[in-house]
Amino acid sequence: MNEVKPAPHLESRDEVTILFAGDSGDGMQLTGTQFTETTAIFGNDINTFPNYPAEIRAPAGTLAGVSGFQVHFGSKSIYTPGDQCDVLVVMNVAALKANLKNLKNGGMIIASSDGFDAKNLDLANAKTNPLDDGSLAQYQVHVVDVVRLTKLALEGSGLSSKDMERSKNMFVLGMLYWLYSRPMDATIRGLQEKFKKKPDIAEANIKVLKAGFNYCDSTEVFGTRYSVQPAKMPPGTYRHVMGNQATAYALIAASQKSGLPLFLGSYPITPASDILHELAKHKNFGVRTFQAEDEIGAICAAIGAAYGGHLAATTTSGPGMDLKAEAMGLALTLELPLVIIDVQRGGPSTGLPTKTEQSDLMLALYGRHGEAPLPVVAAYSPEDCFYATYEAARIALQFMTPVICLTDGYIANGTEPWKFPTSAELPELTVKFAAPRDKDDAKFLPYKRDDLLSRPWAIPGTKGLEHRVGGIEKQHETGNISYDAENHEFMTKLRAEKVANVAKTIPLQSIDSGREKGKLLVLGWGSTYGSIKTAVRELISEGYDISHAHLRYINPMPSNLGEIIYNFDQVVVPELNNGQLVRLIREKFLVPAIPYNKIQGMPFAVSELKNKFTEILNAKMSTKEAK
Amino acid sequence: MAAYSPMAAKKAVAQAETPLAKANGDLNVLSPKDFASDQEVRWCPGCGDYSILKQVQTVMPELGIPRENIVFVSGIGCSSRFPYYMDTFGIHSIHGRATAIASGLKMARPELSVWVVTGDGDSLSIGTNHFVQLLRRNLDVQVLLFNNEIYGLTKGQFSPTSREGIVTKSSPYGTIDHPMNPLALALGAEGAFIARTLDRDVKHLRDILKRAHQFKGTSLVEIYQNCVIFNDGAFFPFTEKETKSENDLFLEHGKPLVFANGKKGIKLYGLRPIVVDLDGQVSLDDLWIHDERDRTKASILTRFFDMPGSEHYMPRPFGVFYAEERFRYEDAMLDQLNAAKQKGAGDLDALLRGKETWTIA
Ligand code: SF4
Numbered sequence: 001m002n003e004v005k006p007a008p009h010l011e012s013r014d015e016v017t018i019l020f021a022g023d024s025g026d027g028m029q030l031t032g033t034q035f036t037e038t039t040a041i042f043g044n045d046i047n048t049f050p051n052y053p054a055e056i057r058a059p060a061g062t063l064a065g066v067s068g069f070q071v072h073f074g075s076k077s078i079y080t081p082g083d084q085c086d087v088l089v090v091m092n093v094a095a096l097k098a099n100l101k102n103l104k105n106g107g108m109i110i111a112s113s114d115g116f117d118a119k120n121l122d123l124a125n126a127k128t129n130p131l132d133d134g135s136l137a138q139y140q141v142h143v144v145d146v147v148r149l150t151k152l153a154l155e156g157s158g159l160s161s162k163d164m165e166r167s168k169n170m171f172v173l174g175m176l177y178w179l180y181s182r183p184m185d186a187t188i189r190g191l192q193e194k195f196k197k198k199p200d201i202a203e204a205n206i207k208v209l210k211a212g213f214n215y216c217d218s219t220e221v222f223g224t225r226y227s228v229q230p231a232k233m234p235p236g237t238y239r240h241v242m243g244n245q246a247t248a249y250a251l252i253a254a255s256q257k258s259g260l261p262l263f264l265g266s267y268p269i270t271p272a273s274d275i276l277h278e279l280a281k282h283k284n285f286g287v288r289t290f291q292a293e294d295e296i297g298a299i300c301a302a303i304g305a306a307y308g309g310h311l312a313a314t315t316t317s318g319p320g321m322d323l324k325a326e327a328m329g330l331a332l333t334l335e336l337p338l339v340i341i342d343v344q345r346g347g348p349s350t351g352l353p354t355k356t357e358q359s360d361l362m363l364a365l366y367g368r369h370g371e372a373p374l375p376v377v378a379a380y381s382p383e384d385c386f387y388a389t390y391e392a393a394r395i396a397l398q399f400m401t402p403v404i405c406l407t408d409g410y411i412a413n414g415t416e417p418w419k420f421p422t423s424a425e426l427p428e429l430t431v432k433f434a435a436p437r438d439k440d441d442a443k444f445l446p447y448k449r450d451d452l453l454s455r456p457w458a459i460p461g462t463k464g465l466e467h468r469v470g471g472i473e474k475q476h477e478t479g480n481i482s483y484d485a486e487n488h489e490f491m492t493k494l495r496a497e498k499v500a501n502v503a504k505t506i507p508l509q510s511i512d513s514g515r516e517k518g519k520l521l522v523l524g525w526g527s528t529y530g531s532i533k534t535a536v537r538e539l540i541s542e543g544y545d546i547s548h549a550h551l552r553y554i555n556p557m558p559s560n561l562g563e564i565i566y567n568f569d570q571v572v573v574p575e576l577n578n579g580q581l582v583r584l585i586r587e588k589f590l591v592p593a594i595p596y597n598k599i600q601g602m603p604f605a606v607s608e609l610k611n612k613f614t615e616i617l618n619a620k621m622s623t624k625e626a627k
Numbered sequence: 628m629a630a631y632s633p634m635a636a637k638k639a640v641a642q643a644e645t646p647l648a649k650a651n652g653d654l655n656v657l658s659p660k661d662f663a664s665d666q667e668v669r670w671c672p673g674c675g676d677y678s679i680l681k682q683v684q685t686v687m688p689e690l691g692i693p694r695e696n697i698v699f700v701s702g703i704g705c706s707s708r709f710p711y712y713m714d715t716f717g718i719h720s721i722h723g724r725a726t727a728i729a730s731g732l733k734m735a736r737p738e739l740s741v742w743v744v745t746g747d748g749d750s751l752s753i754g755t756n757h758f759v760q761l762l763r764r765n766l767d768v769q770v771l772l773f774n775n776e777i778y779g780l781t782k783g784q785f786s787p788t789s790r791e792g793i794v795t796k797s798s799p800y801g802t803i804d805h806p807m808n809p810l811a812l813a814l815g816a817e818g819a820f821i822a823r824t825l826d827r828d829v830k831h832l833r834d835i836l837k838r839a840h841q842f843k844g845t846s847l848v849e850i851y852q853n854c855v856i857f858n859d860g861a862f863f864p865f866t867e868k869e870t871k872s873e874n875d876l877f878l879e880h881g882k883p884l885v886f887a888n889g890k891k892g893i894k895l896y897g898l899r900p901i902v903v904d905l906d907g908q909v910s911l912d913d914l915w916i917h918d919e920r921d922r923t924k925a926s927i928l929t930r931f932f933d934m935p936g937s938e939h940y941m942p943r944p945f946g947v948f949y950a951e952e953r954f955r956y957e958d959a960m961l962d963q964l965n966a967a968k969q970k971g972a973g974d975l976d977a978l979l980r981g982k983e984t985w986t987i988a
Binding site for chain 2: 037040041042043186189193230233234235236237238239240241249252253256261263265282283284285286288290292293294296297300301302303304305307308309310312326327329330334420421422423459460461462463464465466467468469470471472480481
């Protein structure tokens, strides 16, 4: 007789955070990105954060080898990957040990039993098995024999046992799809695309994905299913985008809009290499990617290409920025356009290559010998990597200068939905090369400037423009070598004024959340945007007098920034470094800006920010009351 | 994406994306003077650089390239002032990086005639990495390496090519660095065109410059250049009347290796070169016949590197050691771009849209 299975209980949630964790070989990144894709298409707002181990092949089963992918999605606006997770998926003991602290009290653990055998316990230095020693009593623990179930699903497929086991992540993904009531078709399409050349592997993965889903449907492993309704996002067509991908797209877009071929000189470095990888694919846009012998060769080749009239870029991370410093100075004094992307990571030296930090701000501003100012912009979210990079290209072309665009590991690898623009919506980029000249024309002056002090771009191959440029100080207008004392001072100031003039072409600073005037202004820059925005919005709804402004333009700063700052009793500057922007603000505006710093290779948790902000607000209140 | 095929690229001719200014009637009236800029030349009186500058300016009109299509790129050092004196396009860059800058320029604008002017400090010390990488990539760039075996601009420290034991400001007890052999290095770096000439042999210098220009690929020309101030006479054994015929071996493709005014020749026993007297006993046909396409022999020739009087002494070769055309980096790069474009030029809107989208009404 057929037993009638009761329909699972369905609960609705506003937001959910899931952390997938396992060995780097367990396919957690793929699982996470597939869940992200599906969830984005489903219409939730979403933000993700992959957390890679530093070693590519750290020993399996050890804490050093744990790779994680956190997904935060909801029916409301989502700006961060979430502080703590509701669900922790762990493929082995090490993954559980490394991430348990990130699980909410009472949260759910889904554990693959295979990863909790004696060997794995040993590798993770666990004396007892956490699944049965009572240490997880405050959580809802679901132990699933993922490997055995995966193999059962693939019985008769002809695949080796090892190949079968590789699909186990899809079983887990299927389970999560059931748990959060998601459709599977986008992942099925994705797998077919990914394994186009190995249809049997694609087939196996799809089979296991469905098996995971059906397993939940037919057993009562979870008593409750959840629904997370689509978010109310502004109408439009969306895709999801990763920060480094957005950076690459912006360079292509700037090349297309300016009509200049794109040249990228780059050297492999974590976490910037994905920009090189992405651009190397798009040769049909005429993109020349040059993997150079080192960081210096990369930027120097880009300088050569810029001299030749290309839209030139170089992409790197902190250590590469150090190496490129001298060449940046050359590009600056030659006055050639160049986009320099620094995907910041933990430093100094090799530091924390796979972890995020905002510690290159001072380097970007001051990291060159001599008086060598450059425009600096910063991206504040994965999708904003597109707009920040595009803007860097715009400034470089308009002002004939290198421009540094700062992103960081967190937003470079993070993803979010992107209401992508059409090409027609992008600002025009018009470039005019210096025109050819005849013998009888006046002598060409390569450093004669326009109203904004930008010089002409005189590319080889143009008749009558033969001229020399170089790193030695040059005479005003002619560009000839000049050691004249007064000329040097004049030129130094002129170059600085040119960079300052960028401020005339950028939008005024606006307040992102909160009122224009009040008690506390939170002034952020870069990747802290999502956490600050969430924290400030929550505090505003709790009745606090707090506002948030986020800086895109670090150098020069928007001309009204001072006014904004002076409209608040206090200003706090949260940064993932030991206090860099805060010094600039103090120096420039003579206000006792309060630093708030975290240097742990990880983004701010919303709760940390809220605690700090309320502490400042409450302290101010009590001093006032005392008076 | 189609895999890149060297064979296809070898056949490919660099297609200029930016139209090359057409050689026109004006060219015929260009003279060496037209290549001299209005800047005062500021090398020390008697410096070997003057001769090289003059020969380059002399050769330029013969090459038939419009001035605006020529770019000289240099690094740092005495020789690197060179671009300022040429009325072409020019970049005086930073120490050691001229080869890297020239590489990027040539990739971006393959139709330009790109010349690198560098020195032994610039290319064999601080910039060695970019130097060897350019050689192996084989972009069509002429590299003029002014070797004076000393740092001139910084006032006389030993350089990577300085001979062992030389006393300089930074080696008051004599240098203990073993000198670098630039041409052996270049050949080891897969250089496709390798030649040596001298500042004082102006005709040879001009001939080699022309050969270097004709060669489709990176051509390295090492030029022995006398620094009168800090290393005067370093190359006198090879440049002075009394000694040069004994010490100089001029290489010509297809011709036997003969020196000392035809009195001596070089024979190969296996891989071992032997100097023989040409006193009628040995026929010219038995001598080593120079073959610019023979890498092994070129390699042996680069090893003719000991100074006169030393144990393994062989005469110093000048001329083209090795010249073998192979595909150029810029051709391969353009090949890939064109192949990709043939499958459909990029569509920015399609790129921004991506594969999976969703719409919120
Ligand atoms: S120091 Fe030597 S190499 Fe430099 S310019 Fe004077 S003579 Fe020439």
